[in-house]
Amino acid sequence: MVVGSDISRYPNTPRPTCRGYLHKRTQSAILKGWRKRWFVLKHNGYLHYYKHKKDEGKCRPLEVTKLEGAEIGIDTSLGKPFVFKCIPQIGNRIFYFCATSNQEMKRWLEAMDKAVHP
Numbered sequence: 001m002v003v004g005s006d007i008s009r010y011p012n013t014p015r016p017t018c019r020g021y022l023h024k025r026t027q028s029a030i031l032k033g034w035r036k037r038w039f040v041l042k043h044n045g046y047l048h049y050y051k052h053k054k055d056e057g058k059c060r061p062l063e064v065t066k067l068e069g070a071e072i073g074i075d076t077s078l079g080k081p082f083v084f085k086c087i088p089q090i091g092n093r094i095f096y097f098c099a100t101s102n103q104e105m106k107r108w109l110e111a112m113d114k115a116v117h118p
Contacts, residue, residue, distance in 0.1 A: 016040045018111035019056075020104070024049065025078075025096035034098060037062070041108075045115040047086075066090060067115040074109070084109055 018041040023034040038053040040061075045068045048061035069089035075096060076083070082099040099105035 016042050017114065018108060020108075021053070021100075022108065023098040025098070039097075039108075041067070041111050041115060045118055047112070047115070065095070067112055068118060070112075070116050072109060072112045072116055074105070086112065 018039075020039060021036055022039050024037050026033055026035050038050045038056060040048045040050075040056055042048065045066060047065045047067055048056075049063055050056050050059060050061055065086075065088050067086065067088065071087040073084060075085040078096065080098060082102060082105045084097055084099070084105055086095040086097070087093075088095075097108065099108060
């Protein structure tokens with residue numbers, strides 16, 4: 001895995017197409033609600049997420065999801081602004097994300113759409 005600090009050693013490595021904090025809905029039996037996580041969408045169409053920004057490149061991601069063929073879009077069912085969802089082709093999971101603004105949500109949706117339809 002190559003991250004920003006390794007770019008000088010690997011100058012031909014593409015930078016991630018999108019990265020930043022999003023709130024991810026937690027739906028475990030114990031914890032419910034929204035957790036702030038650091039997301040990195042790679043050029044290969046895989047979405048990685050970490051607990052904190054500083055973990056990228058130092059720790060393994062909490063999860064890696066292939067976006068190719070996924071269903072993505074704005075979701076209004078939760079009654080919260082700037083929410084969008086991602087339903088990967090593989091597995092039976094639905095990810096709900098919440099951005100901090102409409103502009104940020106659009107940035108993520110555009111980047112994810114490119115990963116869904118390479």
